[in-house]
Amino acid sequence: MKKTIVIVLFLASIGAGIAYILVSSAKMAEARPQEPETPYPYHTEEVTFRNDSAGITLAGTLTLSDKKGSFPAVVLITGSGPQNRNEEVLGHKPFLVIADYLTRRGFAVLRYDDRGVGKSTGKFNNATTADVTTDAESAVAYLKTRQEINSGKIGLAGHSEGGLVAAIAASRTKDIGFIISLAGPGAKGIDVITLQSELIARAGGVDEAGIALIKRANRETTEIIRSTPDTAGLRAKLMAYTKANLHDYPLKMMYPGQSKEDFFKFQVNMLCSPWYRYAFEIEPASYFKKVKCPVLALNGSKDLQVDASQNLPPILKAVREGGNANVTVKELPGLNHLFQPCKTGHPNEYGKIRETFSPTALAAMADWLAATIAAPAPG
Template sequence: MSTDGVLREVRFSGRAVTLAGSLGVPRGSGGAFPGVVLVGGSGSSDRDNDTYFPPIRRHLLNAGFAVLSYDKRGVGESSGDWRASTLDDLAADAAAALDFLRARPGVRADAVGLFGHSEGGWVALRAAAARDDVPWVVTNSCPGTTPAAQERHALANSLRARAAQRDTEGILALYDRLTEAGRRGAGFTEATELVDSAGSPSGLASYWAGMDERLWAFLARKQDHDPVRDAARLRCPHLAIFGGADELVPVADSVGLFTTTACRPDRDPHATLTVEVFPGADHRVRTGEGAHLAPGYLSRLVQWIENRAPAPASGRSPRP
């Protein structure tokens, strides 16, 4: 818990689910606070996104932001099952979290935006693109590619890291066959047969380990999701943050895709793009073997949001 804020447990309705989370509001008075909704990454991400969100939440609270994060559907105290959902369902949950925070006493409804980490970036982009009252959106280590392309990139890096791995191309070809199987609606049984017929190579583990029928169906549903389509529909500023040494995300390709989208002539004039790449940082924008958030990360995040939050009714300008 921040020394400058109080956390309390909250519940609110998502799309046909009840979501549980933690709401932090800065201590003291001085008018209504701007707000941030933190959206977790892939898998069973809870309100803390493992251990990633607490230091970010703490810094935002200390900077004067109300912060809401929540357990993904089917995780922690939230009902439902994320494996049975679509990215549209998850985006509807993020939008519900946004509306819940906007309605809290002491929170400036016009100054609440979305921060999505990894898969949560796709979710935040989808939620923000669907409405015109989001003042800004931050994607943190969010690929600009499809999930299928991102997973292949991550698998290739995993294989390269295994010096003894002899069949890198064969394993990537197997991944491609699995992707095509998912694209044509093949079930988990057929996917398993593909893996078994290839000898269940150990190098596929970073992708295949823990796979079951529900997870296979979820990944197949989302594998061709194109975040560029949502980025193109934004009507608000977008900050895209990356770690330069992120082995899970094709950073250069993602920067290029988001930048090309920002240059489209039909882009909304309010939909500016800012890209921050922190050299040497990993998927969680950490350096020093993942021990600490990259130098300048938190201060840059807060400054960017402050400079794009609408000025309060009193007329006070955002910080320079």
């Protein structure tokens, strides 16, 4: 299934590709060799659970060994933007691959459709990071009702924004036994977003004049956002700003055939959304400092969306400053934001890469889990 994804390149999103421009005329790779085939050598179950605080029902898939036992469990949390339980993007299904790998290693795995997506109810459009955190917490509460699950060994593994969701949830409850941040932000939201736009622009071939314009747009739109709390007023100011100042914005940052008017209208609408206003000011360190359970943070060295050198050190520092020594951070060479081996890390490569999720990254997760939260031997 082909999926059109639009990138916003001044003050872009920290999502797992949903809010990004993937400008590529090349045909996507057809084969996804890591995608598991049925019949699976483990139990698979369609489940639903309630988020009573939001008044919604979330639907997902639970996989676990078909042997009797009390299994540790991992809840997978998607990145920003409405995504299904497999975090499907450009034909890749990374959460399906992760769930299959971890289940074969003896862990139960729950992955679920975001609110308003697939079989989950509710609306995603106005949801903030705080809102979707309650969805993840509801998933943990559901697993605690299952007799096959070891209620003391339920953890969260979140990709991109999902890594921050995991930290927020773990910062306010003792019910979470561990967290894994997969390319999750550690620096302040606006700093992640600003660097992201520059890195993607450079990798996309934008010249220095274009980079300078993008950086200036970032600074000036940031100031407008900070000084304008009223949404209607913000939308008017941002539209006026784009018309007056961004007539030379790099064409390489736009979808082929898209007018500048439509491009900037899309961006302004995103910048005025509740999600963005929340993400703009968020300080991940304030949550990681309060996390007392074991923490694993992984990033690819070629991740242009959530830069490893910008985001891994703050996670390590914050967790340790909070008095938690059980934290491991790893930068995995040559991997992009989706943990694929890549050339540049630019999002326009995602769909052309055959591999869905690096075996190195899968092993890093499973080995850490086995050492930290022991699973019963499968089989």
